[in-house]
Amino acid sequence: MGADSIPRCSIPSNDMPPFRGPDAVDISLTVNGQGATAHLRPQRSLLELLRGPLGLTGTKLVCNAGNCGACTVLVDDRPVYSCITLAVACEGKRVETIEGLSKDGELHPVQEAFIDHDAYQCGFCTPGQVMSIVALLRTKGKPTEDDMRRAVTGNLCRCGAYVNIVKAGMSAARRATK
Amino acid sequence: MAGLRVVKSRDEFEGEIFESLAIIQGSDLPPHAAGAEFEEIGKARKRIDGVQRVTGRATYTQDVVLPGMLHARVLRSPYPRARVRAIDSKKAEALPGVRGVLHRFNSPKAAFRGEETIFRDEVRFIGDEVAAVAADDVETAVRALGLIEVEYELLPHVTDLEEAITDEAPRLEDGGNVFDAGSLKRGEARQAFKDADAVVEGTYRTSTQLHNSLESHGAVAQWDGQILTVWESTQHVFGVREGLRAALLLPLSQIRVICDYMGGGFGSKGGVGKYSIIAALFAKQLSRPVRCVLTRHEENLAAGNRSATLQKIKIAAKDGRITAIDHTSWSNAGQGRWVANPTGPTNTLYDFANLTTKSYRVVTNAGSLSAFRAPGYVEGTFALESAIDELAERVGVDPLTLRRRHAASQTDPRTTKTYSLKRLLECYSIGAREIGWSKRRAGGTRGSAPHRRRGIGMGTQIWGGGGGPPAYATVHFNSDGTVILRAGTQDIGTGTRTVLAQICAEELGVDLDRISVRIGDTEGPYGPISAGSLTLASVGPAVRLAARDAREQFLGAAAGVLEVPRTELRMERGHIVSKGARTPISEVSKKLENNTVIGKGSRWPNPESLAIKTFGAHFAQVEVDTLTGEIFVEKVVAVHDIGRIVNPMTAASQVQGGVIQALGFALSEERVVDRSLGRVMNADLEWYKIPTVLDVPEIVVRFTDRPDRRANNLGAKGLGEPPIIPTAAAVANAVANATGVRLRHAPMTPARVLEALAVIQ
């Protein structure tokens, strides 16, 4: 894996774009602000790309079916389930994972708030919960509690940390708007 | 070593009393003095491993990647019951990238839970292990599974509890399908029923609940020719080590089990799994690291469950008091060799004279049960506490008043021992105040819309949680004054690392951030399973002793370094304090260089003459839409009597989580099995419905927070299980209060509510 971005081949508009694959194809995308390239089959999920070749194991695999939210990452600012997103479909897109949130050793306000409010137990759903809330706060500076709850309806927590997750999210929102 | 003694201890685990040996040395610490002021204990502290959890840097078993690692996948029986006649794995073995195949005709014997091999001759449920493949990647392993040819001889099966107990069901074992799993008799129930003013009978059902820990069961095994190292998502590293020893017949000294972070443990991760043995067998055979991690689907077939139950309760009253209970329970154990006892709460919770209880284990062609957070007690309390409300209504007594009459006793009715501490009545008072019990009306009240009714109900819990030996800890002072605490436990998400650090910091007199906690590794001192609500009460007192030992030794050394008499020194806020002088610990430790101070502590036995229990009560307020059958839980008040609270923040999290998981059991979670196919239809997180954030009501958490000074030197008891126990009953009682209709089957889905309301056309 090279860290440098490979420029995308431009396709002449008159030409039929070719099918690529089924063997491994090259794709390039931006992950946590850095260019990344990979060589994998079109059937591979974004989650497989992140956890495998890119070594970003903070994003968790739970259901592999879009039913739980543990694999939530942001693609072009929107939270999606990386387990059912094809990696090849993320060509040229901007992907953000839990590993990209803290800058220069400083935690993101949502991460801080999770610690302050004990918004986790086993921690396995935490990266996904955090990403969903980060996405909400980018589009809505002053969310209501209902907005906050609805932002994490797609993130299951089996330990039942929901009460504190919502508290942490609201506290991060207040912190961010100060 | 001098001064060692072996003593017997009686400990409670998952509702049963076990006798164990404890090796002890020196003397135990007395409990903290009444009114003692604390720096750390009792303080809300953020988790010391919080940064790892929120940054994705916490390493779970799923995240362990080793050079050259192979991926193992398991071929599982597609039939609920069949004999494995022959297996041909030649095609699978020939597939490029496949490194090994194991099945009953080629694999070494590997003992597992009383059976000689992990691959059965007769597979007994859909999901039972038939073969395993290790390959360079997951995809190749999965393809290879499809190439294994198995010849099955199909046999008649039964998966449903109530079908399995009939005479027409196929007999799955020589003894049939139904086995005695315990009974208890007290007084003369038969006579009491005859003499009663009122007798209420009810049949209650609870459905199979699936754990669905978000991190599935799994292991990564590595064999270096001498040491087998296994990373496993487990609640008991030492249990896994013992299971691997029994399966692989390796000396314990050659097995190391590690569990750094783990993604949820609700009882089913109590010991070695077949996946761990498969990973280990392959690792040894192939001399490559091997990962075997279950998929969500496999997780829901073969990694355990809370048994479905059928329970019959007959309960009698005379002169406004309960006089007798007869409680019989059948549990669908699947292929499990034990059963959690739903009559446990009936046997121990209330003080009344006449009792008969019986519990039966029913064998079926379904996945084995395993412990699931207060196994038996969740199911049993739903039935018992529902029945008590039904009786209260029949005799016209307020249900809380009726319970108070039987909850005051300070004697355990089963053993006749005195409780070390019981403040259940106080729980009732706090809960009644917080929920507004005085505003409860027979027949409920109007809800927020014309078709909605509002009601209040409550339920009581009793559980063990006293912990016991053996549990050990060590405390090292490093040369820079930092401290390493080692204990043989694991943090399954409860905050164990943090509370143990708090106990250690308190006893040492150093700041919390000076302490590093190393747990989840069999290279450390022994510690018990993180289950049965016993971690804190078992390991906490040992940590306190280890810290005290380290402190005493360090002060002795400091006396030499500072040339001040030992008796004039004490440790306080990271300093050695003598008359008029405060020296930072690091200054002393620097002078000691690498002469390391190591303190040791072990858990002392429980007091022989006392019964150590936890108590609590939950109160629920619900609204019921009487036309759609939807239940809206508005508020749950959870009050617990569990001794001293070491960290109010993580303790509150435990209670909230228990309530929420209980609401899943009460309202939406239910394994669905097609009986004729024997297939689980919802072995996923789509149709198996665990609560979402929108299913969460307002939750009020209260503790009596009095140290149980007779239980152990910390005065703390367990909290993992108590908050899941009484919620379903509280909700059922609230629904009955709201609607006048009794739901006797959990989960109380809209379909069941509508059925009970008898408005189905």
Place this chain on the structure above:
Amino acid sequence: MSLFSYAKPRALGEALRLLKNGTIAIAGGTDLVGLIRSGLAKPDGLVDLTGIEGLRGWTREKGKGLRIGALTPLSDLETSPQLRKLAPMIAESLRDAATPQLRNMGTVGGNLLQRNRCWYFRDEAVPCWLKGGTRCFAVEGENRYHAILGAAECVMVAPSDLAPALIAYDAEIEIASSIGRRTVKLGQFYITPSGRQRKEHAIKAGELITSVRIADSALERRGAFLKAMDRKAWSFALVSVAASAKIQGGKAHDVRIVLGGVAPCPWWVPAANKQLEGSVLDDNACLAAADAILADAQPLRDNGYKVTLARELIRRALRSLVA
């Protein structure tokens, strides 16, 4: 999982040319990826539509009505205040549909074309009728979530929440292929699987939904969408009801009641709609219409509750039109 190749055309024409035997169009992939993994779809190639310009977003032009591009993410419709004003049933139906993540990924076209969620159909080991087998396993099996109405050989239920809402607006869909374009009423688009038709809708190989259209007159309707679930979020509907009508002088005209979760396709009964013409939508009228819709209900062993539930949701949805 079968191997497939992948193409991402930039224009609709290219996409249509690439859609030939063995290839399948993909947009959000929220359903298709699962179908491929469980062997229910075995494409040789995927044609990713998300690079196509011009099929994303919605427009409203007087005289031309509302046009929603098929590639519009569901979340864009759900969160747009203007659209909520214009066609509230759409946002209401999407609010409790799936999750924020799935609404970000999923598109309008994909939602309308999603396959059913029957657990026998989705279980690769069960050779159910819809997959070419000989029988429907749910009829005698576990059928709490299955059809009470309108089923033939297969008792699965139509899963979309959006479809009933759009049908209640009398929406049309525009379908393109390399041969040309056609427009179909969404209400006529779904099929009850029966006989030789072992599928849920009338899309043909090589065709794509390009847009959804709602006429200006339909936007004058009042609408209500209600959904019952067995937990408070992230569940397919036990029963959903979209109801719309033109209300004039307190009376309802041209009422449309469309149900989801009860039949193999979105379900409505023209006679029941007619019965409410000119009605003030009081409780009796609403319940009578509900009874007319449910008169032919044939509940299975475990889904009788759906009849009760549907009756009440129909009443509430209709009542709310005049509230």
